[in-house]
Amino acid sequence: MSTVQDRTFTIGELAREFDITPRAIRHYEDQGLLEPERRGQHRIYSRRDRVRLMLTLRGKRIGLTLQEIRELFELYDTANDDESQLFEFIKLLSRRESQLRQQQEDINAVLKEVGSLRVQCERLLEKRTGGIPE
Amino acid sequence: MSTVQDRTFTIGELAREFDITPRAIRHYEDQGLLEPERRGQHRIYSRRDRVRLMLTLRGKRIGLTLQEIRELFELYDTANDDESQLFEFIKLLSRRESQLRQQQEDINAVLKEVGSLRVQCERLLEKRTGGIPE
DNA sequence: AGCATTGTTGACGTTTACGTAAACGTGATA
DNA sequence: TATCACGTTTACGTAAACGTCAACAATGCT
Missing domain, CATH: 1.20.5 (Single alpha-helices involved in coiled-coils or other helix-helix interfaces)
Structure with a gap:
């Protein structure tokens, strides 16, 4: 029994949903934008990952670089402290x-x-x- | 005596005015966005060139590539025909x-x-x- | 005359954001 | 059991938009 919605996604699902390639998603991970878990060696994406992916794409659309987006994520995570x-x-x-x-x-x-x-x-x-x- | 305002600009003037490097301006020329005249081997920019430069920079700011901007210029120039x-x-x-x-x-x-x-x-x-x- | 400023043409280097190909693993299915 | 469909890593390739020399005019002070 879980309180939080724990639906997960595969890389292919996300790729199709957002109309990007799996390669791009892995690239975002390389750049520190996503941190999916691993089931064996496969990536498992949580809802949080999915939100981050959405934010990433939106950031890109308004002209942010991946690095800037990462910095925003980091600031957002740590600024409160x-x-x-x-x-x-x-x-x-x-x-x-x-x-x-x-x-x-x-x-x-x-x-x-x-x-x-x-x-x-x-x-x-x-x-x-x-x-x-x- | 000339009817049309025929003020001209040097590459450095434009660079300063728009806060870009001369290199960038020459690059835009390489890409077919500008066609300044030559006085000897120096470039002379007309008001039209200056306008095109402004439009180029605006195009960039909204995420157009230089090529797309050039296509727009070309279309704009020839579409009527x-x-x-x-x-x-x-x-x-x-x-x-x-x-x-x-x-x-x-x-x-x-x-x-x-x-x-x-x-x-x-x-x-x-x-x-x-x-x-x- | 000498030096700074401003300009010119190559031409190679750099960053960003992936594409693409190779080589391989794994579970589902005909 | 063979073959998809989907996933993985590694690594080189690429396009865009300039940056960054180098090496060399032309012009204007002083």
């Missing part, structure tokens, strides 16, 4: 926050352009397809 | 748009976490600094 680490953590978060806001601006600018360009394109196409007289 | 290219352009824009929206979500999620973590940290610090008697 050490006061000076807390300051570091806050500083890191601040820096990252401004970067993210910059990215937001960039993305909004591009989305705007993308939108108007699309409209232009579509108008052009309308004109041509409609404009060819028989 | 070719109808089939227009479709390609629109498809490319659509794909990128959904990626950008995904990124927006990711960033929002992270910002949210960052915010609450910061609050947690600050509370902890308050408690400790305030909690030490004398």
Whole structure:
């Protein structure tokens, strides 16, 4: 009988779920992002591992390196114990926050352009397809 | 007398302005993103080049590769001439748009976490600094 | 004239994030 | 029992985006 949900996952399951290769998952482990247990020599991934994998992928999508992601994990794990680490953590978060806001601006600018360009394109196409007289 | 503003820039000026190295700028040229003129063997950058450089850097910030940025430039330049290219352009824009929206979500999620973590940290610090008697 | 500054062209080096291939183990199944 | 399907380690390969010399102009002080 177990209180916590103890469903586990194989490397292939996770790979399929997140549409990445097993190789990538092993690579994340090499970089210290995951620490699956072993049943014999096979890796067994817990829910916690799965969450970390999700966070890893999200981190990647917003442009973090694997090392930075690892540092975040480490800080998150240890910050509560050490006061000076807390300051570091806050500083890191601040820096990252401004970067993210910059990215937001960039993305909004591009989305705007993308939108108007699309409209232009579509108008052009309308004109041509409609404009060819028989 | 010239109608169009014809201010030009040296590689060093642009490097300083955008806080990158001349090497990087030359690299962008190698990749077909810039086409500065030459005065003798020195590069002379026009306003158009400067704009392209800005767009390049913005593209990078939102995670485009230099090649993708070049393709966008090319499409942007030629799309008006070719109808089939227009479709390609629109498809490319659509794909990128959904990626950008995904990124927006990711960033929002992270910002949210960052915010609450910061609050947690600050509370902890308050408690400790305030909690030490004398 | 001499030296600093700024620029130029190679060309090899580096980091990140995996891909890919070899060579092998293991349990399920036809 | 043979053959998948899935997993493992080890190790070299690769693409992107520059960094980092080296070796050499051209220009501008002083």
